[in-house]
Amino acid sequence: MYIINDNIKLPENPDTIVWKYLDLSKFLDLLLSKQLFMSRSDKFEDQYEGTFSEPTYEEIKKLSENNPEFLAYYKSHREKVLVSSWHINEYESYAMWQIFTQNSEGLAIQSTIGRLQEALVPEQNFKQYIGEVNYIDYKKEYIPFDNMFFPFMFKRKSFQYEREVRIISDVSDTDLKINDGLKIDVDINQLIEKIYIHPKSENWYKKLVIELVSKLGFDIEIEKSDLESDILI
Template sequence: MYLQNPDIKLPEDPDTIVWKYLDLSKFLDLLMSKKLFMSRSDKFEDQYEGTFSEPTYEEIKKLSANNPDFLNYYKTHREKVAISSWHLNEYESFAMWQIFTQNSEGLAIQSTISRLQKALNPETNYAQYIGEVNYIDYKKEYIPFDDLFFPFLFKRKSFQYEKEVRIITDVKQNNITLNDGLKINVDINLLIEKIYIHPKSENWYKNLVIALVKELGFDFEIDKSDLESAILI
């Protein structure tokens, strides 16, 4: 279930477009299970994921001088938070194709902020929050810690190209252990507005994706990315 948090920043326009780039196996798993996979926060490639900037860490260290459990709680909290990452962009991104797909056989899901919010409502086991990531200098800038989600909504400026919007859930109250992550129930038809096929893919691949989607009972608009369309001169 999606819950609004007034402290978490989101684009003002609910029709703001977001993207998810993934390979065919992960896409088919999404359609077949009707569940969205969310990665455990400390399993991301960025080792700073869910941690604090230096100014914030120094303040927390002072506060925990007589209460070591305070600092340990923040360290272990990363194991209880799961994240689904989406790319905020009006248009598809060549860089995202390069980073998140391989062998010219990936695809991109186009959605919107409002679609994400509504698509999360079938999930009743875990509360979901959506927020836009802030990119800061971890040596100089401060990350607030009055909200437990804030460490997961800040990243280093080096990752600014990701323009990330995140679906976040915290399972600490559910008394479960996350291994690699968590799968949550979603409304697939609300989640997906359109599908784009990898710009370097062959026509047979596009036809395969169309056939598989139809076989699974869905009727999304599917098109090939136009990043590799023929030049006009």
């Protein structure tokens, strides 16, 4: 079960729509394994992932003067925190299609905040959180560090377009060895409300996705992209 924390913000409405854009291979892996892949936080392209803003870093550095292990622990903790990113949007995002699908054979999973919460399987032996990312000025603004997951709920303002909600797994209290990431158990029927097919995909691809989902035993609504709609002229 995910953990509620007063310092994590989430949209109040559990029906708030969220999206995950991904390629067919990752989507099939999700359905076959019934597990959601979580990326190790220090493996993200953004090198600031899980780090502190300058004002916070200066404070931590002072606290570390007589205790160098304090700062070292914060750095190594990034290897034990795993993230699954979702995009808040009432509608499909053309930009997200472009960024997160490599070709016209991509998919978008539509879900909601409430479904993400219900989809997490409670019998995991590590802490899990769901929260909305805060976008701040890393040169001026402060990130609290009274809780170890806070650095993972902040990103630079340059990434505001992502409108990100995160599932975060913290395995620091376990003996798990993490390479690139970790798969966590999820309830697929709760996780996925609808599937949208890439707007530039061919008809054969749409039929293939429908057939694969059906053969794997899932009754999931599959839609063509709204960006594919015929022009009215």
